[in-house]
Amino acid sequence: MSDTVVGEVRIQEQDFDLAQEYRELQLRSPQAGAIVFFVGLVRDLYERPSTSGLEAIAENEPGRSGKSGKSGESGESGESGESGESGQIDYIELSHYAGMTEAMCEQIVAEAKQRCDIDAVQIVHRVGKLYAGDQIVFVAVASRHRDEAFLASQFIMDYLKTRATIWKKEVGTRGQKWLGVKDKDEYAAKRWIK
Amino acid sequence: MANQVTGNAMIKVLFFARLAELAHTDSYNADYRDAMTVRVLLDDMDGKLPQALIDYLKYDVSMISINKVMADWDDSLEDSDEIAFLPPFSGG
Numbered sequence: 001m002s003d004t005v006v007g008e009v010r011i012q013e014q015d016f017d018l019a020q021e022y023r024e025l026q027l028r029s030p031q032a033g034a035i036v037f038f039v040g041l042v043r044d045l046y047e048r049p050s051t052s053g054l055e056a057i058a059e060n061e062p063g064r065s066g067k068s069g070k071s072g073e074s075g076e077s078g079e080s081g082e083s084g085e086s087g088q089i090d091y092i093e094l095s096h097y098a099g100m101t102e103a104m105c106e107q108i109v110a111e112a113k114q115r116c117d118i119d120a121v122q123i124v125h126r127v128g129k130l131y132a133g134d135q136i137v138f139v140a141v142a143s144r145h146r147d148e149a150f151l152a153s154q155f156i157m158d159y160l161k162t163r164a165t166i167w168k169k170e171v172g173t174r175g176q177k178w179l180g181v182k183d184k185d186e187y188a189a190k191r192w193i194k
Numbered sequence: 195m196a197n198q199v200t201g202n203a204m205i206k207v208l209f210f211a212r213l214a215e216l217a218h219t220d221s222y223n224a225d226y227r228d229a230m231t232v233r234v235l236l237d238d239m240d241g242k243l244p245q246a247l248i249d250y251l252k253y254d255v256s257m258i259s260i261n262k263v264m265a266d267w268d269d270s271l272e273d274s275d276e277i278a279f280l281p282p283f284s285g286g
Contacts, residue, residue: 160286163283182284
């Protein structure tokens with residue numbers, strides 16, 4: 001296993017260039033025999049509502065939106081019981097806790113290193129207002145072996161979705177809605193617990 | 195609701211995402227007192243910030259950090275600490 005992992009984490013509003021990110025990671029990992037990368041994109045449909053998450057309950061609790069005084073939230077109560085992904089989003093808005101997000105990502109990279117034989121990691125996560133088709137996140141892992149790179153990139157993405165202080169709000173035809181941790185993401189993250 | 199600002203020992207409280215909307219602000223300065231925990235801080239905030247926020251923090255899922263490190267409700271606070279209430283994450 002590599003003694004040190006060179007990890008770069010950037011949280012930024014501006015878009016990223018895949019070729020440039022790839023080249024930077026390649027330069028930082030001259031021993032690597034494989035680079036695996038993942039890019040997350042904005043979809044044009046609402047996320048499927050969680051059927052058991054407390055976040056969904058909070059969204060639809062009678063009186064909750066009225067207390068908040070946010071006019072856009074009144075549209076959320078109509079989502080209760082919907083089972084599909086009907087309705088299109090106009091955009092998503094991502095916010096984060098500056099300083100802590102980077103620290104949490106560094107922790108995730110450190111844990112990935114403990115689990116997998118990897119040489120370098122590059123994480124870029126965008127915040128701000130993003131539209132359908134926009135790039136949200138870039139995770140790349142360099143390793144001497146491809147199976148370790150695949151494994152580590154999957155681990156990092158699973159933890160990034162459930163452990164990093166980043167929040168996403170969908171705004172569209174059904175109003176606006178803050179997303180919580182999805183059941184499938186929580187399940188994906190829990191499979192890594194030793 | 196206006197922030198409470200004093201010249202005494204203080205705790206800086208941060209709200210994010212849904213919680214910032216419920217609070218109508220993303221930060222709040224609370225008076226610090228001895229033997230203060232996060233739970234005591236929340237009790238002190240009750241009546242000073244929107245009830246929808248207080249209810250969410252008391253009854254819904256949220257996490258806490260102290261000086262950007264994950265913490266628990268019964269952790270002790272120090273003067274000038276930065277406390278953040280964190281709703282469920284949804285990055286990626």
